[in-house]
Amino acid sequence: MLKIVKQLELGIDLGTSNTLVYLKNRGVIFDEPSYIVFDKRNLNIIAIGKEAKKMVGRAPQYLNVVKPINFGIVTDFESTTNYLTKILEIINKEYFSLLRPKAIIGIPLNLTEVQIRGVIDAGISAGFKDVYTIEQPIAAALGGNLDIDEAKGLMIVDIGGGTTEISVISLGGIVTGKSIKIAGDRFNSSFLNYIRLKHNLIVGESQIEEAKIKIGSIVGKNNLFNLRGRDTLTTLPKEITISSHDLREAISPLLIDLIDEIKDILNITPAELIGDIVSRGIYLTGGGSLIEGLSEFMENELNVKVNKLENPLHSVVLGLGKIIENFEHYKKFCYSNSKVNI
Ligand SMILES: Nc1ncnc2c1ncn2[C@@H]1O[C@H](COP(=O)(O)OP(=O)(O)OP(=O)(O)O)[C@@H](O)[C@H]1O
Ligand SMILES: [Mg+2]
Structure with a gap:
């Protein structure tokens, strides 16, 4: 045949x-x-x-x-x-x-x-x-060389551009999980709004994205970045210097919401699997996870080790x-x- x-x-x-x-x-x-x-x-x-x-x-x-x-x-x-x-x-x-x-x-x-x-x-x-x-x-778990076949709980958080996928995998399937709309694009739009309200400046999205990637840090560093745009009060062109602190302030409410969503998933995960997650730690991936200090922030908030996958964009x-x-x-x-x- x-x-x-x-x-x-x-x-x-x-x-x-x-x-x-x-x-x-x-x-x-x-x-x-x-x-x-x-x-x-x-x-x-x-x-x-x-x-x-x-x-x-x-x-x-x-x-x-x-x-x-x-x-x-x-x-x-x-x-x-x-x-x-x-x-x-x-x-x-x-x-x-x-x-x-x-x-x-x-x-x-x-x-x-x-x-x-x-x-x-x-x-x-x-x-x-x-x-x-x-x-x-x-x-994502397979790409991070994690064993998905095991009868053990594996929590993976993939922070992308549009969505963050929070999930617990066991025996090759999703046990609990959800897709939420807090991810890189939302970080950008919050940052954009913050710059408009705090610095009275309207800037293009590509500058915001570049600033996030170059100076985005939530561990107390204060790197600087120049933004050029239009003053909302005078309507004239204007240049300002922003710092990592600005980004932190702009996105911290979103990070708190993200942590709450992860806690919600942990809350509905069977206790056996929680034990596995605590001993192995949570796995973090996706381009949005590249903000400096994010894994440490999550560790502090969740009281669980957070492992970063080697190649989060891939x-x-x-x-x-x-x-x-x-x-x-x-x-x-x-x-x-x-x-x-x-
Ligand atoms: N170094 C960096 N620091 C902060 N954010 C970054 C960095 N590099 C990329 N990003 C952000 O990562 C996001 C893209 O990540 P990724 O490619 O994983 O998303 P995606 O798979 O296209 O989106 P989704 O999975 O939501 O459909 C963008 O929001 C981008 O701004
Ligand atoms: Mg993705």
């Missing part, structure tokens, strides 16, 4: 901020911001990724700069399909021709079936033959890569498009 091997070729972390793609036998071959720019007049794609992100807030009226994924959800189906099609085109040009490849896409926790269907259908419309999905925390895609390279072993953790029926 002919054995049909369902070979997965691509793993995609379709993040709110960044998209990463793992190609079987090759590794991570695409790592770019999740943006696409269209020409409004003819709907031609002008740029994706880094080139597209550079145009945020700077594009002329005839261009439409789109962030197709928000909170890990496909919020713009057409743009997501075009975005994935373009990525496939790049792979076909730079690597080798993949004729209707099979792909696995990491999805946030608690998506509705309609939202899962949105991710799958965008992939199918872009030209994938089959689309498998897996919960991002499982992929843990999900590396986990997808592991699944692709050893699908027979990991397929039990994945969902195929045929299992999502609505």
Whole structure:
């Protein structure tokens, strides 16, 4: 009898901020911001990724700069399909021709079936033959070389751009967990509001993001950064110097809320698993976790050790890569498009 091997070729972390793609036998071959720019007049794609992100807030009226994924959800189906099609085109040009490849896409926790269907259908419309999905925390744990098969509790907190996934995994499945909207983008918007209210300055998002990355620290350091924008009182251009202290003040209410959400999940986690979590510590990943001192802050607030995964921006895609390279072993953790029926 002919054995049909369902070979997965691509793993995609379709993040709110960044998209990463793992190609079987090759590794991570695409790592770019999740943006696409269209020409409004003819709907031609002008740029994706880094080139597209550079145009945020700077594009002329005839261009439409789109962030197709928000909170890990496909919020713009057409743009997501075009975005994935373009990525496939790049792979076909730079690597080798993949004729209707099979792909696995990491999805946030608690998506509705309609939202899962949105991710799958965008992939199918872009030209994938089959689309498998897996919960991002499982992929992140695999990517961090954590053993997910064990009958032991493993808590992983993935602070991304749009969402933070808080979850407890045991025996390869999510026992308790949720996806919340406190993550890098919310840090940026709080910081932006704070600068407007405290310093009467309106600045562009890209400067706020740069400042967060360069001077973001919640351990008492006070690095400085110059912001240029428009004074809200005089409406004239103005430059100010802000410090790490400003960022701390702006995002600390969000960090307190984040800690409360983690406590809520710990509260509903079975006691046996809590024992495992206390002895191993919590695992922290995602780009949002890169703010200096965040793990120490969490340790103090939660009274549990917090371990940082080595490669926080890559843990999900590396986990997808592991699944692709050893699908027979990991397929039990994945969902195929045929299992999502609505
Ligand atoms: N050094 C840094 N310090 C602080 N924040 C950072 C740093 N580097 C990246 N970030 C933030 O990390 C976020 C992106 O992280 P990541 O790539 O894990 O998100 P994502 O997977 O695209 O989003 P999501 O998982 O929510 O869909 C952005 O908000 C970015 O500003
Ligand atoms: Mg992510």
